[in-house]
Amino acid sequence: MSKVIETAVAALNDKIEGGFDGLAKFVIGDEGSVMIDSDGARAADDDADVTLMADADVFQAILEGETNPTAAFMTGKLKIDGDMGLAMKLASVLS
Numbered sequence: 001m002s003k004v005i006e007t008a009v010a011a012l013n014d015k016i017e018g019g020f021d022g023l024a025k026f027v028i029g030d031e032g033s034v035m036i037d038s039d040g041a042r043a044a045d046d047d048a049d050v051t052l053m054a055d056a057d058v059f060q061a062i063l064e065g066e067t068n069p070t071a072a073f074m075t076g077k078l079k080i081d082g083d084m085g086l087a088m089k090l091a092s093v094l095s
Helices: 002-014 056-063 071-074 084-094
Strands: 024-028 032-037 040-043 048-052 079-082
Touching: 002 024, 002 032, 002 040, 002 056, 024 056, 032 056, 048 056, 048 084, 056 071, 071 084, 079 084
Parallel strands: 024 048
Antiparallel strands: 024 032, 032 040, 048 079
């Protein structure tokens, strides 16, 4: 597992205490993928209800609160495939 994915899993688990009501996947550039569900975050590349794709810098900025997930999506830095409602729910958890 890459250091970026390892850091992302830890940061997401801190932000989404108690898990997330849905199945989401973050694809972080060429680093790999992180799954988020009711059990929390883990490194994996499974099918999900919503997939969010961004490079490592954008993803890190979102986690650190420097970039709003909605703004990243509107400017094309974050791509979303799947359930938009679930993506918005996840964005509110990350903000």
